[in-house]
Amino acid sequence: xxxxxLAYMLADYCNGSMDPRLREELDDHLSRCEPCMAxxxxxxATCEGTRKLREAIEYAIPAEVRERLGTFVxxxxxxxxxxxxxxxxxxxxxxxxxxxxxxxxxxxxxLSSASALLxxxxxxxxxxCSGYFDALRxxxxxxxxxxxxxxxxxxxxxxxxxxxxxxxFLA
Amino acid sequence: MSAERWKDDEALLESLRKGTPGxxxxxxxxxxxxxxNLAMSILKNESDAEEAAQDVFMTVIRKADTxxxxxxxxxxxxxxxxxxxxxxxxxxxxxxxxxxxxFMPVFTDEGMHASPMDDWxxxxxxxxxxxxxxxxxxxxxxxxxxxxxxxxxxxxxxGLSNEETAKILGLTVPAIKSRLHRARLYLREQxxxxxxxxxxx
Numbered sequence: 397x398x399x400x401x402l403a404y405m406l407a408d409y410c411n412g413s414m415d416p417r418l419r420e421e422l423d424d425h426l427s428r429c430e431p432c433m434a435x436x437x438x439x440x441a442t443c444e445g446t447r448k449l450r451e452a453i454e455y456a457i458p459a460e461v462r463e464r465l466g467t468f469v470x471x472x473x474x475x476x477x478x479x480x481x482x483x484x485x486x487x488x489x490x491x492x493x494x495x496x497x498x499x500x501x502x503x504x505x506x507l508s509s510a511s512a513l514l515x516x517x518x519x520x521x522x523x524x525c526s527g528y529f530d531a532l533r534x535x536x537x538x539x540x541x542x543x544x545x546x547x548x549x550x551x552x553x554x555x556x557x558x559x560x561x562x563x564x565f566l567a
Numbered sequence: 568m569s570a571e572r573w574k575d576d577e578a579l580l581e582s583l584r585k586g587t588p589g590x591x592x593x594x595x596x597x598x599x600x601x602x603x604n605l606a607m608s609i610l611k612n613e614s615d616a617e618e619a620a621q622d623v624f625m626t627v628i629r630k631a632d633t634x635x636x637x638x639x640x641x642x643x644x645x646x647x648x649x650x651x652x653x654x655x656x657x658x659x660x661x662x663x664x665x666x667x668x669x670f671m672p673v674f675t676d677e678g679m680h681a682s683p684m685d686d687w688x689x690x691x692x693x694x695x696x697x698x699x700x701x702x703x704x705x706x707x708x709x710x711x712x713x714x715x716x717x718x719x720x721x722x723x724x725x726g727l728s729n730e731e732t733a734k735i736l737g738l739t740v741p742a743i744k745s746r747l748h749r750a751r752l753y754l755r756e757q758x759x760x761x762x763x764x765x766x767x768x
Contacts, residue, residue: 398674398678398679399673399674399678399679399680400674400678400679401678403752404748405758406748407697407744407747407748407751430684431679431680431683431684432680432684433684434684434685434686434688435672435680435684435755437686437688438684438685438686438687438688438691438755438758438759439751439752439755440688441688441689441691441692442691442751442754442755442758443751444691444692444755445691445692445700445704445724445758446704446708446723446751448702449701449705449735455572455592456600456604457600457603457604458613461603461613461617462599463599465599465603465617465620465621466595466599468621469591469621469625469628470591470592470595470627471622471726472628473591473628476628476629477586490609510708522675561658
């Protein structure tokens, strides 16, 4: 071990996590090398000094900053759920509209080819949805109200499976 | 980190998610001092640190219900704080910091110390809490570029383990160890020059 290697091993040496054989080698070098001894002692003293000053370099939060920060965060936190609810309602309204559009497009046979394909393969595997649409097609009238929750969630998943930007009905 | 803190954090996170009244007060009580301190250590400017702290708390409140819980809550908050501060630093022209290379110990090609070493450790031990020396250590710490300063602050000032610091910064443990060691070597060298010059003058 030379002085340079020793200098780069000091972190492990000082925090006691060093392999015992390496430690022995390092101690041996220290006992024969005055500069390294001084280097090690001053390195340790530096770490010790910064550690002791931990409290002193703490930036205490000034009372007026604490006050302002508290007021700001509390006010913003109160408004946050309201805003969130607004956004969620908006998303819900949009989604309901889309599902209704999808159902009427499917009933009228106006699905785009990609979504017709998706719908077909889904209905082949899902008796719930195929039953629902068969009934609608046989009466030929648009449905009253939202489809049942189970079917609705399937339709939402179907729409999400479309590539972004692709419309599910024919223009 | 103590088990108690862990429990506190769990309960706090739960109440933030549910929007329990008083949850935000508790969050502020537990963390505003720590977050301000960490932001100050990185940004070194009170109004910047205050704005950063606002952003940090808003992010925590907004994202509490999406927090995955695969890391501890405090380390998540620290991570948000570090990222917020670093983003602010990037937005600014930052003050030229001292090159750390210039203050690494110098060795000969054979790996021997290139210059004689003075042992001033006794002086520091004796005067560790001496105000002037404290000021110098603080000044040298602030001169570190943020790459080193953030690591140094998290482990030596906040007292976090290398593993915790690595998680917060998204770096490996060896990278943390190496930066920390270089930061300490730099501080040693700076202190050395300061103390020896003082003696000569």
